[in-house]
Amino acid sequence: MKVIQQLRAMPTRDGDGVNIMRIADFQRLALDPYLMLDEIRSDDAKDYIGGFPPHPHRGMETFTYIRKGGFEHRDQLGNVRAIRAGKVQWMSTGRGVIHSEMPLADADNGLHGFQIWLNMPAKDKMRHPQYQDSGTSDHPTLSDGHGQLYLLAGHWQFGNEAADAPLMGLAADAAIADMTLPAGKQSQIELSQYKLVALYLYQGQLLLPSGSHINAGSMLLLDPQYPLQLQAGTADCGMLLLAGNPIGEKVVQMGPFVMNTQAEIMQAINDYQSGQFGEIV
Template sequence: MAIPQHRPLLRRIPGQDASDGAGVRLKRSIGSMPALRLDPFLMLDAFSSDRPDDYIAGFPDHPHRGFETVTYMLDGHMQHRDHMGNTGDLGPGSVQWMTAGRGIIHSEMPMQRDGRMRGFQLWINLPAALKMQPPAYRDIPADAIPSAEPAEGVHLRCIAGHLEGDTWRLAGAVNANGEAATDPILCDLWLAPHAGITLPVPDTHAAFVYLYEGAAQVDDAALSLDSAHVLGEGSAVSLRGGDQGGRCLLVAGKPLGEPIVQYGPFVMNTREEIEQALDDYRRGVLAA
């Protein structure tokens, strides 16, 4: 068996303060500017606040075309509604996986007036051949997301993709068999103080780690809080918790290598396709 090549830490993308929707405060790392995308990932937003004024206005009706959104809730309660009649309740530990395809109009609104709201939204690009597919939507409750403790002091939830070691294998709740064009991997890791693990990541994938709680490191490189850390080439990533432990996301996917033209909530391959999306939206046929 070949010895896995550990991926080094290439660069750090700090989360930048931003506002979206009707004024929701968040931190944007991946995608905070076009040069900071990581194919196939377009954007990663992290939201976390105990102040209702930071989130209460939510994300009223808005359109998307050409990519997928993945919303992962850690704390709080939001409700999704879309033009297809879908309604989904997102509570702690749950996930919404939405493929916008040719077009979807939806809202994401808080279902609480106090307390902490915390989670993430990840945008994953779609290949040109699938950008105009019919939209799709999936709610995944917290208890449907597989979890494991593959090493002492390590707890792992696998939202998408699959991971395995010498004595364990964990298939995610979404795209567990690699059927998606980007074959995404999305996992949430708790690392106890100084607990460590080496996880396989296919050498075909681009990958990053986002530290959102405590402290951790990749090999000997310390991670920065509220930042995405892009990994170099290799077939595995070695993670270890800091003195107080840490919690982070591991995200990986196959690059598409296609042109990206983005205008707000529309992500296509050409300017002409963006203009068509805008025209379709104005005429009320984006999601027809």
């Protein structure tokens, strides 16, 4: 396994005071097609109860994965969906979406989830928005006898098995999975069909072939031409695997808008302020 870069999640707040650990790169685009990963994790409702009241997006995709607790999604397209533990939601915002994401009142015992932003190629940024979630669909789990891969998006091969996740068709052929590896165990996965591979460790300690280690809250940008050789430390490991193919286009970002030029950003702001995004009914 060849590590290209190591990143560390930083604390911030978003929405109505929600505490988040965030990794973002809108300038160097080292994670292209991925732009940002937010982790929300707390057993204290004060850290997330304000949620994310109605707000707009244009030109990007949001991918939400809940491990504990839940959110209710609402948008101007008429979608009202509860996203609970083990489920995912994908929104390709295209030319414009207004949505809200609020904690579920009946989801006890805290919240743990992720929202990932993906860029969209210029040719798709003004298409009609799309929404999908895994709902009642099953999420396949693949295993090599040690590690387990819980499929969230895209096509995966692991051990002697292969399967499709319930969500397909993300921008840039993106594939996302949740991998767990018991303490002291080793596992290997091949992802050379992609040009971008990253790993975000949210639990445990991962030992690297160099003899060093990383702790939870770290992301590794990896060379996809080398197999991922994963070894857990003295505690069980949990990690998100992110794969895809870079879009390779300039990004101009302002808040919830991700376009290719400053002029397109200003147009997005004008369109939103003039009511062209619609509203949540």
